[in-house]
Amino acid sequence: MDYLTLIQLLDSTVRLATPLLLACLAGLFSERAGIFDIGLEGKMLAAAFFSAAVASITGDVWIGLLAGIAASLVLSALHGIASITFRGNQLISGVAINFLAAGMTVLIAQSWFKQGGRTPSLVGGARFEGITLPGAEAIADVPIVGPLYAELISGHSILVYMALAAVPLTWWLLYRTRFGLRLRAVGENPASVDTAGISVVGLRYAAVAICGVLCGIAGAYLSTALQAGFVKDMSAGRGFIALAALIFAKWRPWYALWATLLFGLFGALETRPDVIEAVIGMKVQGQLMGALPYIMTVVILAGFVGKAIPPRAGGEPYVKER
Amino acid sequence: MTDDKTLERQATAAPTSAHAIELKGISKAFGPVQANKDISIRVMPGTIHGIIGENGAGKSTLMSILYGFYKADKGEIWINGSKKDIPDSQAAIAAGIGMVFQHFKLVENFTVLENIILGAEDGMMLRPSLAKARRTLVELAADYGLNVDPDALIQDIGVGMQQRVEILKALYRQADILILDEPTGVLTPAEADQLFRILGRLKSEGKTIILITHKLREIMEATDTVSVMRRGEMTATVKTSDTSPAELAELMVGRKVLLQVNKTPSTPGDVVLDVKNLKVIDDKGVERLRGIDLQVRAGEIVGIAGVAGNGQSELLEVLGGYEDGTGEVMLNGQPLDLTGRYSDGQSRRARGVAHVPEDRQREGLIMEYQAWENTAFGYHHDPAYRSGILMNNNAIREDTAEKMERFDVRPPNPKLAAKNFSGGNQQKIVLAREIERNPDLLLIGQPTRGVDIGAIEFIHQQIVALRDQGKAILLVSVELEEILALSDRIAVMFDGRIMGERLPDQTDEKELGLLMAGITDTDAPHDVAEVEANLAHVSGDPHKEV
Numbered sequence: 001m002d003y004l005t006l007i008q009l010l011d012s013t014v015r016l017a018t019p020l021l022l023a024c025l026a027g028l029f030s031e032r033a034g035i036f037d038i039g040l041e042g043k044m045l046a047a048a049f050f051s052a053a054v055a056s057i058t059g060d061v062w063i064g065l066l067a068g069i070a071a072s073l074v075l076s077a078l079h080g081i082a083s084i085t086f087r088g089n090q091l092i093s094g095v096a097i098n099f100l101a102a103g104m105t106v107l108i109a110q111s112w113f114k115q116g117g118r119t120p121s122l123v124g125g126a127r128f129e130g131i132t133l134p135g136a137e138a139i140a141d142v143p144i145v146g147p148l149y150a151e152l153i154s155g156h157s158i159l160v161y162m163a164l165a166a167v168p169l170t171w172w173l174l175y176r177t178r179f180g181l182r183l184r185a186v187g188e189n190p191a192s193v194d195t196a197g198i199s200v201v202g203l204r205y206a207a208v209a210i211c212g213v214l215c216g217i218a219g220a221y222l223s224t225a226l227q228a229g230f231v232k233d234m235s236a237g238r239g240f241i242a243l244a245a246l247i248f249a250k251w252r253p254w255y256a257l258w259a260t261l262l263f264g265l266f267g268a269l270e271t272r273p274d275v276i277e278a279v280i281g282m283k284v285q286g287q288l289m290g291a292l293p294y295i296m297t298v299v300i301l302a303g304f305v306g307k308a309i310p311p312r313a314g315g316e317p318y319v320k321e322r
Numbered sequence: 323m324t325d326d327k328t329l330e331r332q333a334t335a336a337p338t339s340a341h342a343i344e345l346k347g348i349s350k351a352f353g354p355v356q357a358n359k360d361i362s363i364r365v366m367p368g369t370i371h372g373i374i375g376e377n378g379a380g381k382s383t384l385m386s387i388l389y390g391f392y393k394a395d396k397g398e399i400w401i402n403g404s405k406k407d408i409p410d411s412q413a414a415i416a417a418g419i420g421m422v423f424q425h426f427k428l429v430e431n432f433t434v435l436e437n438i439i440l441g442a443e444d445g446m447m448l449r450p451s452l453a454k455a456r457r458t459l460v461e462l463a464a465d466y467g468l469n470v471d472p473d474a475l476i477q478d479i480g481v482g483m484q485q486r487v488e489i490l491k492a493l494y495r496q497a498d499i500l501i502l503d504e505p506t507g508v509l510t511p512a513e514a515d516q517l518f519r520i521l522g523r524l525k526s527e528g529k530t531i532i533l534i535t536h537k538l539r540e541i542m543e544a545t546d547t548v549s550v551m552r553r554g555e556m557t558a559t560v561k562t563s564d565t566s567p568a569e570l571a572e573l574m575v576g577r578k579v580l581l582q583v584n585k586t587p588s589t590p591g592d593v594v595l596d597v598k599n600l601k602v603i604d605d606k607g608v609e610r611l612r613g614i615d616l617q618v619r620a621g622e623i624v625g626i627a628g629v630a631g632n633g634q635s636e637l638l639e640v641l642g643g644y645e646d647g648t649g650e651v652m653l654n655g656q657p658l659d660l661t662g663r664y665s666d667g668q669s670r671r672a673r674g675v676a677h678v679p680e681d682r683q684r685e686g687l688i689m690e691y692q693a694w695e696n697t698a699f700g701y702h703h704d705p706a707y708r709s710g711i712l713m714n715n716n717a718i719r720e721d722t723a724e725k726m727e728r729f730d731v732r733p734p735n736p737k738l739a740a741k742n743f744s745g746g747n748q749q750k751i752v753l754a755r756e757i758e759r760n761p762d763l764l765l766i767g768q769p770t771r772g773v774d775i776g777a778i779e780f781i782h783q784q785i786v787a788l789r790d791q792g793k794a795i796l797l798v799s800v801e802l803e804e805i806l807a808l809s810d811r812i813a814v815m816f817d818g819r820i821m822g823e824r825l826p827d828q829t830d831e832k833e834l835g836l837l838m839a840g841i842t843d844t845d846a847p848h849d850v851a852e853v854e855a856n857l858a859h860v861s862g863d864p865h866k867e868v
Contacts, residue, residue, distance in 0.1 A: 178443040178451070185429045185440050192427040195389075196441025197412030312430065320391065 017264025041239025047219025076212030420492020746777025
C-alpha cells in the first residue's frame, strides 16, 4: 500500500466518521442526562430528508440544514414528551421514532418530488462543497506533508470541521461548566439535582434538544455533503453504529472521536477490499468490515476491554419519591 | 391508653418571632389517606427538636412539606418570625433550610467538592466555584469539626462520611435549620455517636436541628424538645428532660408496649445447623464470607448482629439455597449441598429449612399477587394444594384464610394483593407460610424491618414460640435491641467473619458495637475467656438446663 492510498483511505475514514461522530455526541448528551435514545437513526433520517428537500426547493443548503435540524428537533421533542413528561419507556419511544421517520420521509418525498421516494440531485449551492483550506494548493506537491494537508486535512465540507470542533466543545461543556456538572448529575442521580432545587425536567429537555440539533446536522451531512440528495433509508444503520460507538467510548467525548474514527475506518475499508488484501494478504468479505463495529461493541459490553458503565439513572423516568 | 390532654405541656411558650421554625395547622392528604392532620410545631433557635413516630406516622411527609417537596393542603410555615411560602426546594434553601435525607442524594461518581457545589454554583464556569467551595470547606471543617477529603469520590467513602458530605452541602448553602431524616439507620453505633457530637457542635454554633427518628434512645440522648406523631397527628410536644422512653413509646403507639420480650431461658438440644469454614465469593470476585463457623441448636435462637453489608445477607442466602458457597454445612448431621442442583430453595425446604428473607417485598412476596398465591409459593407441590396436575385454588385459599386468622393478619382477606397490606401484615403472611410448615431450622432476616410496634411484639412472640417447640432459629437483624431481646446467643459479624459470640445477659450494646465495628476487645482477654468458657459449658452438655 502506497502513501497516497493510505491518505485516500484516511480521507474516506474522516468523511464516513463525521455523521457517526455527530450522532454519537448527540447520544452522549442525551444519555449523560439519563435519557436513552435509540431514535438517533430516525432523527438522522428525517433530517437527511428535510434538509435535502428544502435545499432542493430553495437552492440554499444552509436553509436546508436549518430545516433538517428543525425536523430532528421535532422528533426530539416527541421523545422528550413521551419519556420525560409522561415517563414512558424510552426504548419504545425511540423505536417509534425510527419507524415514523422511515415511513414519513419516503411518503413525503414521493408526494413532493414524484421520483420514487427520493429528492432530486442537489447541485451547486444546494449542496455542501468541500472547502479548500488556505495554502493547500501551494504545498500540495511537497512530499509527505503536501498530500497530508491538501488531501486529508483540507477539502472537506464545513460540517466535517464543525463535527471535529464539537468534540472539545462537548468536553468543555460537560466538564468545565455548571451546565455540564448538572447534566452529568441528572443522568447519575436525578434526586440529587431535584433536592438541590434544580429542575430535572428542564435539564433533560435541554439535553434532548442538544441531541436533536446534533442529529439534525448529522442527517443534513448525509444528504447534502456526503451524497447529493436523499434516498430511501439512507441513514443505513448509522444511528445504531453511533450508539455502539457511544458504548465503545464509555460515554466520553474524546473517546467518542476515536471510536467513530475507528468505525469510520472500517467503513472505508469495506469499500476497498483491495487494500485489505494487500495488507493482510488474504481476501476479506466487505460485510465483515460492516459488522465489525457491532462485534467490537459486544466484546466491550462483555467486559473484555475494561468496563463500560452507563449513566446510572439512564433509561429510568424520574419520579419524585417520598 | 393515655389521655392526650394531660400531655399538652407545650415546651415553648415564647412569642412567635423568637421561633426558628413555626408550623401552623399543616394538613396534607394523599387521596383518601390523611398523612398530616392539623399539625403545629414551634422550634426555638439553637435547639435540637426530635420528631418521633412509627413508620407511616407522617414524619417524613411533614418534613417534605417544610423542604418544599410537597405542598400542604392547609397551614402556614413561619421561619424566623416571617411567613414563608415554600413551593420548591429552591425556596426552602433560600429560607435557610437544609435537609439530610435518609437515602443520600449524592452523585456516586462525583467528588465531594462537586457534590457540594451542585446547584449552588457561583457562575457559568466550574473552576471558580470549586475553588471557593474548597476554601469554604476548610472553614467549615475548622468551625464544626467536619473533616472530609474534598477530592474523594463519593463511591469510595463510607456512609458515615457520605452523611457528613450531606451535612456540609446544607451548611455550604448557609442553612441555619438542618433537618435529618432517620440519620443513624445506616451507621455503626460509633459513627452514630460521632454524628451526635457533630450535631451538638452545630447546636452550640446556633444552628437549629430537627431530628426525625423512630429510635427512642436517640431522642433521649440528643434532643432538647420532642414531638410525637401518630397516624398523621401530633400527639404531644414535650421537653425531653420531662419525659421518659416508656412514655414516648406509649404516645407513639397509643398503648403500653413491651420493650422486653417475654421468654424463658432456652433449653438447647442437639445441634441442628453446624457450619464450618463457610465461604462465599460474589460475582465480582469479592469474598463476602471469609470462613464462618457457627452452630445453632434445637430450641435456641442465635442472633447475628452487625451493620448491614458485612455478610449477613450472604449467610442467609447461602443457607437458604440461592447463593453458592464452599465449606461444610451439616443439617441434623447430614451434609447440605452448597452448590449444584440440590442447592436451591426447593431442596432446602425438603430438608426442613424455612426462610423468611430479609427483603420481604422482593424476595418474600410478589407484591402484585394475592395473599393466597403468595402463601402457596415454594409449597405449591404440597399434595393438599393440588388436585391432579392442577392447583387446587380453593384449598389454598381456605388454608390461607386459616393461617391469616392464626397470625392475626389484618384484613384477613386471602384475595387481597400483597401490596395492599401494611408492612407488618405482609411480614405476618410470610411468617405464617414458613412457620406453619413446621421446619427444623428457621432462617429469619430483619423480621421487623418497617413493621409497626404492635406487629413487632406479635412477630417476636411467634419466633419465641417456635423456639419453645424445640426448633433452631438463626436470626439476622441490624436492630441491636432486637438481637439483644430475642437471642439466646449472639454472634457478631464484621467483614464476612464472626468477630465473636456473646451471651445476651453478659454483654451490652457498647461491647457489641465495638465488635460490629471490627474491634475485638484485646484489653479484656479475661472476659472473653469467661464467655468462651460459658459457651463451652453450654455446648458441652446440650441437655443441661442453663
